[in-house]
Amino acid sequence: MTTDIETPRLRLRRFTADDEDLLVDLDGDPAVMEFLTGGKPTSRERIRHEVLPRLLGYYERWPHWGYFVGEVLSTGAFIGWFAMRPKNGYPDDVPELGYRLRRSAWGHGYATEGSLALIDKAFNEWGATTVIAETMAVNTRSRNVLEKCGLIHVGTRHDEWDDPIPGTEHGEVEYAVTKDEWLARKARFLG
Secondary structure, eight states, X not given: OOOOEEOSSEEEEEOOGGXXXXXXXXXXXXXXXXXXXXXXXXXXHHIIIIIHHHHHHHHHHOSSOXXXXXXXXXXXXXXXXXXXXXXXXXXXXXXXXXXXXXGGGTTTTHHHHHHHXXXXXXXXXXXXXXXXXXXXXTOHHHHHHXXXXXXXXXXXXXXXXXXXXXXXXXXXXXXXXXXXXXXXXXXXXXX
16 A cells, blocks of 8 residues: 655645545636636535545555645645546556646645656656656646656647537647656756
């Protein structure tokens, strides 16, 4: 079982069934959900019966991959979540990085700090050969975080959506970094 991960300012821990309210609050903010649902909140019912069970299910399948609650070390305040998990269609050693932070946590470097910790763990302890990530092309804040973490833009794709949200027409951008690339440059990012 993975223990907590600590950075200079954050603690990343596994989700528990008691974290439902944290997810309801996070996914209830239209600004947080802008590039995911066009700002529509996720219902408590969906979080209780779909989202939280899915997050907890990762821990049963893998000893290290999954979702992590992000908390400020000094206060214990919830800032959102981070993920390093297998992506459908990819082997387990090519996990996908993700994060979703409360609006109050934006602009403080938390997304970069938590992501760097997970990338380093993925390559140095968990057997990753490549880390991937994706976001909407118009999500410049998230793209900036990925680039600060050493991921490289490798492509843009245009998916068909039943209910497209604003910006979808610009596509999804894909980022990646291999273990060799990370090891050669990690001092620059972990400085």
